[in-house]
Amino acid sequence: MDLARNWRLKDQRFRLEGTVCAECGAKFFPPRQVCTECKSTQMTPHEFDGHGELYSFTTLRSAPLGYEEQLPYIVGMVKLDEGPIVEAQITDANPDTLKIGQRMEMVIRKLRAYGEDGVIVYGYKFRPAANGS
């Protein structure tokens, strides 16, 4: 199920690979083909280091199909130090002590599975940074 699609997204899911504009230097995650700042199409890959701060978060009590077993789970927006905001699940965290603005780091985790015979999708999540890095 969605085999080619999950393969196609591997550089984003495992390495946070986005793009940088060769003309104006703007950085993007997810990758873009056209720069939103200067409309250049001279885009090259850029790997983000996966550190940033928590912009917002919420705990889901009701899930879309395929995520029910994970309930309750936290999702958030993390503003990377290099600029872009990334949306992902927040893991290894207690929602009662999470705070907007706290340091976060990327980790690789299981995102979801497509039943017993389907693929298991892995990719980035974020957790509170170990040493405030």
Added chain:
Amino acid sequence: MRDVSVVGIGQTPVKEHWDKSLRELAVEAILGAMQDAHVDHADALYIGNMLSGQLTGQENLGALIADEIGLRGIEAMKVEAACGSGGAAIRAGYLAVASGQFDVVIVAGAEKLTETSNCYTTAALAMAADSDYEAIHGISFVALNALLMKRYMYEYDLVPEDFAAFTMNAHANAVNNPYAMFRSAITVEQYKNAREIADPISVMDSAPICDGAAALVLMPTEHLNGQRARAVKIAASAVATDSLALHDRRDPLWLRAVELSSQKAYAQAGITPRDVDLFELHDAFSIMSVMSLEAAGFAERGRGAYLAREGEIGIHGRVPISTMGGLKARGHPVGATGVYQAVEAVMQLRGEAGKNQVPNAQIAMIQSLGGVAANVVTHILSN
């Protein structure tokens, strides 16, 4: 371009229509609009719908519904812009008449969300957002709005109760709307004790999953010859877009497409927000009401919630919103919602809104949001 008028309206009650199919709902609303307009034909049909393929296994609604209403042969197609599909269908119909292409056009919106269980519908609604970078993380559409609401509360130092007046206004207005889903007033206590879906959003901040259909008949204003006293003019029709995904916005707390779409509409109609007698905004979530009021120019940034607390959004307030219950209490059959807004605005401008009549309503603005205001359709109707 020709001026365009709405000459007929129709709607079904909004609820969980377990006994009716998508086509039955659409036909009921359209026949109602045609009867109201005293027409028995149309040149074209544009039907707004978001999820018929995903939830009922049925696409190609244009051909299906044109045939079911007895107009097999005419031009017809489905228009999709997520939760803004209804508004987008009005836009398509408006262009078809304004351009001179057609003289009688039916615009409909129809949606059936209760055919499937909740987790299927929740997953389908998340298709309004970015599939590869939002939905894959289990981020539901409610969650996206929760992320915005939590950040908004953080930046402007608000608590959930600051949003309660929006829900209470919507429910109070729905009491008098026989087509509304929730015809019951609610209290602050009920708001505070409501079941959480994704904090800080509870069921009381969120429009319900439901079914419904609504329809309009459009004609060129110049063809009316003053004979249709109940006709309402479309004074502006405008669409603007923003990034589909929240993370691609430099300033997620500002609904740029709402601002752009509203400003285009004000310019077309030659008015300012002060001239608007009622504003049917897209209150799928309380936070969308707040942020829409700000971006559309009715409140300063960070002050949208105060409009409700100060009583400005009621029927007799400065900016009446959700006058027939809004998405929250009339209900939000997503692809039909934009057309329901138009039907209700026409009722207000005709003076047919009963106990919810906005006194001397002359100019109504309606706004339909696809995704988290990624595609924003604004229409201004006037007498």
